[in-house]
Amino acid sequence: MTDTRDAAFEQDRIMRSLPMMSRLCTEHDPEVFRSLLARIGxxxxxxxxxxxxxxxxxxxxxxxxxxxxxxxxxxxxxxxxxxxxxxxxxxxxxxxxxxxxxxxxxxxxxxxxxxxxxxxxxxxxxxxxxxxxxxxxxxxxxx
The missing domain is CATH 1.10.10.10 (Winged helix-like DNA-binding domain superfamily/Winged helix DNA-binding domain)
Structure with a gap:
């Protein structure tokens, strides 16, 4: 049970440290951001x-x-x-x-x-x- 809680805690910590996609896709030039994601994806x-x-x-x-x-x-x-x-x-x-x-x-x-x-x-x-x-x-x- 501890391993599961530790893994969940670690996943939550990682997710909180990442930038939010909603912010990333609206900063700077949203059209360039979307076009690059489309290209790379x-x-x-x-x-x-x-x-x-x-x-x-x-x-x-x-x-x-x-x-x-x-x-x-x-x-x-x-x-x-x-x-x-x-x-x-x-x-x-x-x-x-x-x-x-x-x-x-x-x-x-x-x-x-x-x-x-x-x-x-x-x-x-x-x-x-x-x-x-x-x-x-x-x-x-x-x-």
């Missing part, structure tokens, strides 16, 4: 940052290693990440030209968060699948 962005965190990759390597991403969606995602300063694109003057993508220092600072989120998903995916199944059976809903 995008499934392709999370995967690209996670993969580029391992090492720099060429476009075709990224396309091969990220399941189900279209070449068009990969291009759109990489351009958006480059625009936001999270990814850098290096073109080598070769024939044919070689292009390599890598995380910037800013992108690397996001990598830890992305990997933590990925680990959370891996740890909880079975429970969530079971919850979805229960919900769908109860409501008659489907994906």
């Amino acid at each position: 995008d499934k392709w962005t999370l995967l690209v940052i996670g993969v580029l965190g391992e090492r720099p990759h060429r476009f075709t390597e990224l396309a091969d290693v990220i399941p189900s991403i279209s070449r068009r969606m990969l291009t759109v995602t990489l351009r958006a990440l480059e625009r936001d300063g999270l990814v850098q694109r290096e073109v080598f003057a070769e024939v044919p030209p070689r292009v390599v993508y890598d995380l910037t220092a800013l992108g690397r600072s996001l990598q830890t968060v992305v990997l933590t989120l990925g680990e959370w998903v891996r740890e909880h995916q079975d429970v969530i699948v079971a919850q979805r199944r229960t919900f769908d059976e109860r409501t008659g809903a489907t994906d």
Whole structure:
């Protein structure tokens, strides 16, 4: 019982020390805040940052290693990440030209968060699948 109370106390202490989302999303420029959350929360962005965190990759390597991403969606995602300063694109003057993508220092600072989120998903995916199944059976809903 003490372990449960200690864990609950620790969780409460952590939650009180974090900034409130309602304040974070209204400070400074709310539109930029929301657009960055949308960018970072995008499934392709999370995967690209996670993969580029391992090492720099060429476009075709990224396309091969990220399941189900279209070449068009990969291009759109990489351009958006480059625009936001999270990814850098290096073109080598070769024939044919070689292009390599890598995380910037800013992108690397996001990598830890992305990997933590990925680990959370891996740890909880079975429970969530079971919850979805229960919900769908109860409501008659489907994906």
